[in-house]
Amino acid sequence: MVAVAQHPNIQLMTMAEVVNVDGYIGNFKVTIKKRAKYVDWDLCTGCGTCMEKCPTKKIPDAFEMEMGQTTAVRFLYPQAVPGKPFIDAEHCTKLLNGKCGVCEKVCPTKAIRYDDKDEIVTEDIGAIVMATGYDLFEWEKAYGEYGYGMYPDVVTSLHFERLSSSSGPTGGKIQRPSDGKIPDSVAFIKCVGSRDDTKGKSYCSRACCMYTAKHAYQLKDKHPDSDAYVFYMDVRATGKGYEEFYMRSQKAGAKYIRGRVSKIYPKGDKLVLKTEDTLLSKPMEVEVDMVVLATAMVPAEGAKDLAKIVGFTTDKDGFFQEAHPKLQPVETFSAGVYLAGTCQGPKDIPDTVAQASAAAVKVLGLFAKNELATEPMISEVDYNKCSGCEFCVPICPYKAISIKQLAERYHGQQINRRVADINPSLCQGCGACLPACRTTAITLKGFTDEQLVAEVDALCL
Amino acid sequence: MSIEENKEYTPKIIVFACNWCTYAAADLAGLNHLEYPASVRIIRTPCSGRMDPNLVLRAFNRGADGVLLSG
């Protein structure tokens, strides 16, 4: 992380979102909205006095999965990069009702800016890499049998990560959220939302088998007397060293039980899991102190809209669509736009890193050239024939067709006529616009109607 | 099969094949020496999206017995 921030060739823009993309490969114009931080990061030294003194201290900390509390002016987390704080406008009393101003008073470099505004910038860009990642499936909305999120001790694996992290809300002690008790037993349930057509997603999220093995291992490592039960459908440990790790977790004492949990209900301060051991064909009930759900990976919030802005497609689950599942796994249908990581589909860290480097190579391959040759076998509009009906515009899968105004003289008068215009840098020469053109104004160079008809005639006669 | 058979009727099939999939698949069939009747004739198109119904009609009009559009 620090390597990224310190690299002279990398410009970081945090709290920022891409709001518009124009142009084409090699020549994108990208509009970015930089959200107000209310802190001048050029002046701020990251000393943290503001966070220390901020009187609004009871905000549920989203970074800690709301298991901890934080302040209105804060670092996202203590090791944040860049190491500069921002003000949470939704909770800051100064920004909400004008009272307070403590951080401004205590800041030694006078870096606080309550009048900071969102800023829009436009950047010239040659290639775009999408790396928007994933979010966790909202199991609370789908899994009534697990309590719709009503039981505080039924958490997700990301909660468990925070609980076992030495920088987390419990300092690395695994304590259950409801009463802080170190659990005597924890149940890990895999495939919550994954591989579940009826309530969740049909796909496998690919990382859960391994991180669940890791969680069970961590529990046994930290609290050897605690029991770790893993409820699973299959164990998919297909990466290098994965099967060995899964074995290590079992050797450490994790108990693997093949079966779906059909119900979780509270009993005293315990949770009871109703399930079946399908290897023994025996229904069973297990009492535990805490339940960790390995929830499915889903595309990050807003991914679909972003795909639309940048100009490529998403698949049935909302992940970004690669140009070819085997041969072009990091390209999109938009030239100059590449994919890296879980935004393309669920994957674990090694695969993410590999794909990210692959995307970088694609960008570098493009940047190795000074100029880009465009394929000449592309569509062309005969403006004289074009009626400006716009039928071709939505048909084009590459957003290559736009409408332009053509200034013409008509009966001695100057008029503006609307015609379709094809951007030769975006057009991939598929010809989908031709059948859509009612006035045959569009031709595809190298595959004209005339040529295809000549071929048909030559073969048939 | 009898010896004095007449030449069997073999329909003339015109295939419009997308360059990126079906045409490549036809090449692959060749690479694997998979046999099919010689009366099948393939026309390469840049994409099945390029296909105009008029081209299909044209082929029938000019005596094709069957048209396969694949992409």
Next chain:
Amino acid sequence: MKRRVGVFVCECGTNIASVVDTEKVAAAAKNMPGVIFATNYKYMCSDPGQELIKNAIKEHGLQQVVVASCSPRMHEKTFRKAVEDGGLNPYMFEMANIREQNSWVHKDREEATQKAEDLVRMAVSKVLKHKPLKIATIPITKRALVIGGGIAGMQTALDIAEAGHKVLLVEKEASIGGKMSQIDKTFPTMDCAA
């Protein structure tokens, strides 16, 4: 555009010639409308084969070239280059696929030869409708945008930056790191995620 087509039928060693009578195809091509020159040769894609095309263009004043050989997905670029070297626009060229889609999938010599002739006729009639095309070039801004500062975004940004190009890394949160920064240790090595 003058109609002066040259047809070059490749034997591909015996890959084509064992099933297709290439000499007969070349002879038939000579009678096709627009064709003023036709020949067959052992390996059209070889150096002497390409020389044959270049010389024929100059000698016979060819305006269009048809090569009947393997799939255009294989050698279209090779022959376009040869046509260009011969002094023509590289797009005044068409291929007839008489290997992958003919000699390799048919056994009957007569039928295959007839089909090869048809495919050459198809290519000739298409090439006659070709117009010279121009390759345009566009400039490239050598600056990359990476959207998202998690593992994938950071790795991509670092790789591009290390290679010497500018990268703009846009992250919606106040820190890079993504989900990884919330993770404690990572399998299978159990090293820390920071």
